[in-house]
Amino acid sequence: MCLSNKLHNSDNPQFLDESLYRSIVGGLQYLTFTRPDISFSVNKVCQFMHSPTEKHWAAVKLILRYLKSTSSHGILFSKQNSQQLQGYCDADSGGSIDDRKSTTGFAIFLGPSLVSWCSRKQRSVSRSTTKDEYCSFSASTSELLWICLLLKEIDLSFGSLPSLWCDNLSAISYS
Structure with a gap:
């Protein structure tokens, strides 16, 4: 998520399908268990579950586009001698x-x-x-x-x- 793109409550207009927003953002929350690279962005869009706007929905779509283009990324556990x-x-x-x-x-x-x-x-x-x-x-x-x-x-x-x-x-x- 671009840090200069500040999301806030007073963005307009309101997103019409709040249940779709909540459903997708809820799914993204579960995805952060295996994709820590999206934790910050998902944390930001979760703050607007009560009243999402079109700008918030655009941020969710940006996260989904990122996930589509990085589907091969994830957590890698490798056997290493280093236990630092x-x-x-x-x-x-x-x-x-x-x-x-x-x-x-x-x-x-x-x-x-x-x-x-x-x-x-x-x-x-x-x-x-x-x-x-x-x-x-x-x-x-x-x-x-x-x-x-x-x-x-x-x-x-x-x-x-x-x-x-x-x-x-x-x-x-x-x-």
Whole structure:
């Protein structure tokens, strides 16, 4: 989804077949289990299930076109000797026009395989990009620690300490 294409509640005109919109977007939500590359976009169009507009429907069709052209993509699990656990996190500061909340996203890899990912709206509005990024960093850390405990519980050891990558120096310093 193009980041400059901001979706909001006041777009007009209303989309006439709301049940079609909800049905397709609901299906896209299930598809994010195997296609994490569409998580952010699906998260955005899900925010307008109560009252979709033509612009929101156009965004859904764009996601469907993307899926059609990338039908061979998906999650690949490969047998590798590397058991390095790494996470990457990010946030868009005040990305939602309607409520000024940010969206948190992270991806966690075990070796070369993606094992956990998330894209969700933060619960509160923050006054700084540092706080947005820190909230994303915190959510990612929580997920990373949970995966570490899970791996220990099933007696799977990983090479070295897990790494978490963030692109905001202020959030890194703050943490």
